[in-house]
Amino acid sequence: MTGYFGSYVVVAVLLGVGVAIFAGGLLANRLLRPDRPTAEKLTTYECGVDPVGEGWAQSQIRYYVFTYLYVVFAVDAVFLFPWATVFADPGFGLTTLVEMFVFLAFIALGILYAWRKRVLTWT
Amino acid sequence: MTPALWPPTAQEIVFLLLSVVAVGSALLVVTTRQLVHAALWLVACFGALAGCYLVLTAEFVAWVQVLIYVGAVVVLMLFGIMLTRAPIGRTADLDSGNRVVAALVALATAAVLVTVVIDGFRSAYTPLDPGTGSAKSLGGSIFRTWVLPFEALSILLLAALIGAIVISRTDIKGRE
Numbered sequence: 075m076t077g078y079f080g081s082y083v084v085v086a087v088l089l090g091v092g093v094a095i096f097a098g099g100l101l102a103n104r105l106l107r108p109d110r111p112t113a114e115k116l117t118t119y120e121c122g123v124d125p126v127g128e129g130w131a132q133s134q135i136r137y138y139v140f141t142y143l144y145v146v147f148a149v150d151a152v153f154l155f156p157w158a159t160v161f162a163d164p165g166f167g168l169t170t171l172v173e174m175f176v177f178l179a180f181i182a183l184g185i186l187y188a189w190r191k192r193v194l195t196w197t
Numbered sequence: 198m199t200p201a202l203w204p205p206t207a208q209e210i211v212f213l214l215l216s217v218v219a220v221g222s223a224l225l226v227v228t229t230r231q232l233v234h235a236a237l238w239l240v241a242c243f244g245a246l247a248g249c250y251l252v253l254t255a256e257f258v259a260w261v262q263v264l265i266y267v268g269a270v271v272v273l274m275l276f277g278i279m280l281t282r283a284p285i286g287r288t289a290d291l292d293s294g295n296r297v298v299a300a301l302v303a304l305a306t307a308a309v310l311v312t313v314v315i316d317g318f319r320s321a322y323t324p325l326d327p328g329t330g331s332a333k334s335l336g337g338s339i340f341r342t343w344v345l346p347f348e349a350l351s352i353l354l355l356a357a358l359i360g361a362i363v364i365s366r367t368d369i370k371g372r373e
Binding site (some may be wrong): 079110132134135139141142143144145148150151152153155156157158159163166167172173176178179180181183184188191193 | 207208250251254256257261264265268269270272273276277278280281282299327328331332335336339340341344347348350351352354355357358359361364365366
């Protein structure tokens with residue numbers, strides 16, 4: 075189990091073991107427990123209060139910006155990884171360092187705009 | 198030097214199985230009647246695609262696929278669904294009247310892509326060397342050859358972020 079493919083076989087086996095433990099636990103639970111459902115038992119339990127209406131509510135559009143900020147930061151972080159492995163190598167040096175900071179500066183501009191428009195404040 | 202196609206190696210079998218999962222879940226994305234299930238099938242599709250990348254030794258791209266597409270883009274889509282007034286659950290009128298045209302366009306696009314790939318590569322063969330898809334080799338090619346697209350990407354992200362802020366803030370008005 076060495077080398078590229080061997081190490082990922084280990085990852086796959088570990089994933090399989092995890093799924094088996096999880097599914098096995100739930101299955102054993104289902105086999106061992108008594109099961110007598112009634113309409114009252116099947117309703118959603120929320121602090122003993124009967125649920126009213128449906129479980130669906132339209133959410134506010136302002137939360138979309140938070141999700142989008144998360145996407146921007148994820149893309150941002152993904153480019154930091156390959157950069158971090160090479161920027162100190164011979165043949166890269168200061169130019170590569172500046173290139174990444176230009177990239178970060180553009181994204182920081184977006185954060186600055188969001189901050190100035192008070193998107194980030196909690197209301 | 199092209200190796201024999203038969204018997205298939207373990208990598209080829211795993212790749213084929215993963216592609217079947219990817220195509221199958223992609224079909225379920227567009228055929229399911231529940232909007233939230235479509236987003237969840239998209240997770241399965243992207244996950245299988247990440248597995249395909251892993252088998253092709255594109256290690257870094259595979260984990261980027263998991264981080265960005267499975268992690269961030271699907272969350273963005275679920276938020277998009279939650280913003281709409283559409284009810285979740287089974288929806289009968291989820292199909293648009295354009296489904297035949299859409300299927301034709303999708304088939305034509307697939308035909309063009311498959312023809313180009315087959316015509317362009319034919320029996321070209323590259324050995325799968327682990328390490329060619331690592332973060333270090335990708336970093337080398339990004340910061341040596343593809344610096345301009347990399348910087349252009351930051352402007353794209355900035356434009357999309359500002360657009361999202363302007364659309365989501367109801368108190369930012371356009372010019373009268």
